[in-house]
Amino acid sequence: NAGVTQTPKFQVLKTGQSMTLQCAQDMNHEYMSWYRQDPGMGLRLIHYSVGAGITDQGEVPNGYNVSRSTTEDFPLRLLSAAPSQTSVYFCASRGFSGNTIYFGEGSWLTVV
């Protein structure tokens, strides 16, 4: 049971490039979400999903796309990276039978 796994852990992108941050969980959790955390700031919700095929926007969705084709995976796509998207990204999940959110260890993204 690995919990919530994020890849890559570190990534450097050039402005305008696209990439996908991967998130996988092996707890059969229905709910998954993505947060970003800028230096010295709190967590801000980007997108979330309550099950396969269902996604919704959070607080700061612009510039990001998500899809949920399986229960296990919830990738976050940056369509055209901008320096303002330099941040640490956290994926989280929880099951419907509980309320505890489990977080991944984070993905550090730098856009130059």
Added chain:
Amino acid sequence: DAKTTQPPSMDCAEGRAANLPCNHSTISGNEYVYWYRQIHSQGPQYIIHGLKNNETNEMASLIITEDRKSSTLILPHATLRDTAVYYCIVVPFTSGTYKYIFGTGTRLKVLA
């Protein structure tokens, strides 16, 4: 917008109790109070949650006021390893919105 308000920072002497307050004056009857902490830039870690009764586990105690508009997280004997950012959030326990808004938290520094 965050549904909770916390002081930005607090200090606590090692071995003493750390009392972290949280205001959630707009909490609904179907929302729990959850506490998480984030050490350095790791993924946030679950501490404790409650609805209206006081709760205690091996990590901390949670005191919720009778009107549920505020709560206090108590770390009974703070250690240097408790230095972290502590987040208080409100979470619905029925199906519905899953926008878990974290805010900026309280940065607790435990002093030797």
